[in-house]
Amino acid sequence: MATIEECRAALDRLSENMGGAEGDVRAAAALDRSVSCRITDLDVTFVGRMSGGRIHVQDTVQGPPPQKAQIRLAMTGDDLVALVDGELPFARAWGSGRVTLHAGVRDLLLLRKLL
Template sequence: MADPDECRAALEQLSRNLSVADGKVRSAAALDRSLSCRLTDLDLTFTGTLRGGRIEDVVQSPGAPDGKAAIRLTMTSDDLVALVDGRLNFAKAWAAGRVKLEAGIRDLLRLRTLL
């Protein structure tokens, strides 16, 4: 099980990856939306804002998220780290139920290019 610091580092790396992406990935990540990432095995949630292709204002809190973010991810800490490291394919993890992604239909359509 990854610890909270490793998960925060993974989210920071994801933000860096999104900020240097180009083409369709850059366009998909250019949303201005609230974001939450619930880590079930650690019983904690990271919340922030996806803005301009970066994840900003990340805050860690225990338990489930307080509010309902526009884009909501749920997974284990190890899956988060593996996704960002490239050891786990997002589409396969999502199809297998290891990763849950919830968002409005418009956001899902834009985010599908990230899959």
């Protein structure tokens, strides 16, 4: 089972990857939205903001997020690490219910370029 530190490191790697993106992916990464990533097996949520092509984690809270973010992800820590490391395709994880993603329709259309 991935630790909180490993999950935070995975989010940092994801942010770095987004920051180096180009073309359509860079445009999708440039959204300015509140984000939360709930790690279900650890019962923690990373909350922050996606802006400037990066994810800025502002806090880690126990349990569900205190406020509803515009983009919300939920998954196990192992799945987060596997997604970021390229070992788990997002479409397969989302289709099987291992990852949940909630966002507005317009955001979902843009985010699909990232995933």
